[in-house]
Amino acid sequence: MADAKENAIPANHSATPDAPWLTLIGLQEDGLASLCPAARHALAQAQHVFGAPRHLALAGVAAAPHGPGRAWPQPFGLAPLLALRGQAVVVLASGDPFWYGVGGSLAAHLSPQEWRCYAQSPTFSLLAARLGWRLEETQCLGLHADAFERLLPHLAPGQQLAVLLRDGAAAANLAQWLSERGWGESDFSVLERLGGPHERIRHWRTPQGHSLQGHAQQGNARHAIAALAADPAQAPAAVAVRARGGPALPTVPGRPEHWFAHDGQITKSPMRAITLAALAPQRGQRLWDLGAGSGSISVEWCLAGGRAVAVERAAERVAHITRNAQRFGLRHALRVVHSPALEALPALHQQGAPDAVFVGGGFDGALFDWLRQHLSKGCRMVVNAVTLDTQALLLQLHAEHGGQLIKLDWAQAQPLGRMHAWQPARTLVQWSWQAPGPARP
Template sequence: MAEWLSIIGIGENGLKDLSEASRDALERAEVVFGSPRHLAMVDHPSKSPWPVPFSLVPLLTLRGKRVVALVSGDPFWHGAGGSLAQELQPGEWRAYPALSVQSLAAASLGWRLEEVLCLGLHAAPVEKLRRHLSDGARLIVTLRDGSAPASLAGYLTSLGFGASTLHVLEHLGGPRERVRRYLAQEALPQCENLVACAVEVRGGKGLPHSSGLEDDLFDHDGQITKRPVRALALSALAPHPGELLWDLGTGSGSVGIEWLLSHPRNRAIGVERDPIRAARARANARSLGVPHFEIREGRALALLPSLPAPDAVFIGGGLDAPLLDALWAILPANTRIVAHGVTLETESLLAGAQARLRGTLLRIELSQAAPLGSRRGWKASYPVVQWSVTR
């Protein structure tokens, strides 16, 4: 189909910065879509604001007419460009990007953009930053509104990063552009709504990028896969980018959370029958920057048929013969399974499963030094049996 849609990025200077090609597309358009702010910049007889809640349907029904979609800056940075391109065939559309917020910010500050992490926090919780915070890191983040810089500063300070420098960037690229600098631990004023922040991270304690986070990073009631055992579980699960994990009997959510932290494209579904633990797992996921951890409440055996096919499955507790049989019947080939058992009954079940279905058995016995009278001795934890197998 012939090109009918033009996706035009527009900045703070409005039409002044448009290329000749994008101006021509705008002049020939029969309908122009955009936010009220963008439409106010354009003199056109047929202007249509994006619906609320946002939908592409009104635009897509005009397929074949000459249509322009106005978006902020680069259409493919959290813009409508990506959504439109998914719905259209190659050749139906053409994009005319403007300078992105990230390019404008880097140019203002003299930062090497290839050394900066760019995140969209205008439509995501501030906790998404957690995994990226480390001393010396540089971040450019888009924000929701004029109150968000103060919220960002408070979040950084709460984690011990109060010495970080925040460059508050308002109306970048236009006549009202303003750049102000604050320490995160200072009181930040209300800002203009078109705002972003460039952050030079200082102080605080970043999350390690290896498996086995400290147990005290998770809120739990004692039912948690302990750090050394969790590290072994993650090693056996072997997360790859973009894969989906089922975390059955998720408890505090520690295994699912670390699976998600291993790569930003990873997905995880936790199943937990205790609503208090399920709520705790959700809170842990938000706190550690992976709010997309999906927690479903109920018994695993009942929920299995409704879950999308996984790449890996972890069973930290509650495994019995009916659940094992159901898993083996429903899982696709090449699914990796890691199951832990502490009780004699579960240990016997795992030993039988390994004899029938192969895989490997690992017995994990850990002891920690603890006071013993006036001296110290080894205090043993309950041994954990790990069965690891590929379906």
């Protein structure tokens, strides 16, 4: 019997004031065969059935005007479905609609009493069962509409990744992407149409006991690319990767500068680690990065699970920030604003108050006055200064408003003839302060 996820409601599948009008049904590749009786009944009684053409075909639902089937609009949107509120509506999805599916998007617009869900095993579970992987030790990602760069923070030697893709062609593209970034020796599997009569699994692996140098001169990914060109994967497709190679992105703040696109205007790695410690990022929180330079602080914040708005006035540096957002797979989390900081703040504030603010350049009294008047209580602000003028202002503000003031001097060993000597960096003064109010609305 398929697993069922449903609200605590009476077992009445008609759309009435006392029962949900919307039913979400997770399908497997065997179509109706694995559906529980309640899901079958809801589908039979539906006035409208939304789903991708593949899902409608699996369920044997004819499209309008010959039946209740309705394909999702392109570009994707929920408005046509929500306009039918109160009628008996079914949504078809793959496996568990709440794991990289439409379920979460729909639930955000509905009360819990309006919907029920009958979920089945998601593709990730089927993949783990076929490969013998512990699912809790596997990074699961849905890249139907996202860039492969989203994988970057998860790639490390030995790491297992399960990736859902938008179509079969994307499997070959992913193999190419891995090969170009030094991960071409990774074990690579393509799993097609899992759970149905046309299931197929293909592996490109390094046999146990073989060295990477002695196996697959072009790498597993290269062999996969050639095989998939001759015999493309069939949707829906998932890819399983056991990573081999590198380089891997470090997991802690203060990542080396060579990972970033920049023109020299970048918070250096040791100072960046100290700055991120002062900003204290938390998952889901929002950062304003004012005078963002290369955007390295924003990138590190987003890699910790937050969201950021990077404000920069120089066009060439805006381009660097945009490149870094793409390079680290953070276009969903990092927004770039091309503007002087003070001019951008009113519009940013209307879009939501930040949890933290970093000022890496262009700090002055007018900027602080605006921030002091508008930041919510408890918002963390960190300012880095290397010029004497700004450092003097930070000394004054610390005396007037408190907070924490630290001075950082550091040096790196550099060649000097046949020997080495310390090359000091510019002294950095950092002021950390928490806004006393007004309270967050």
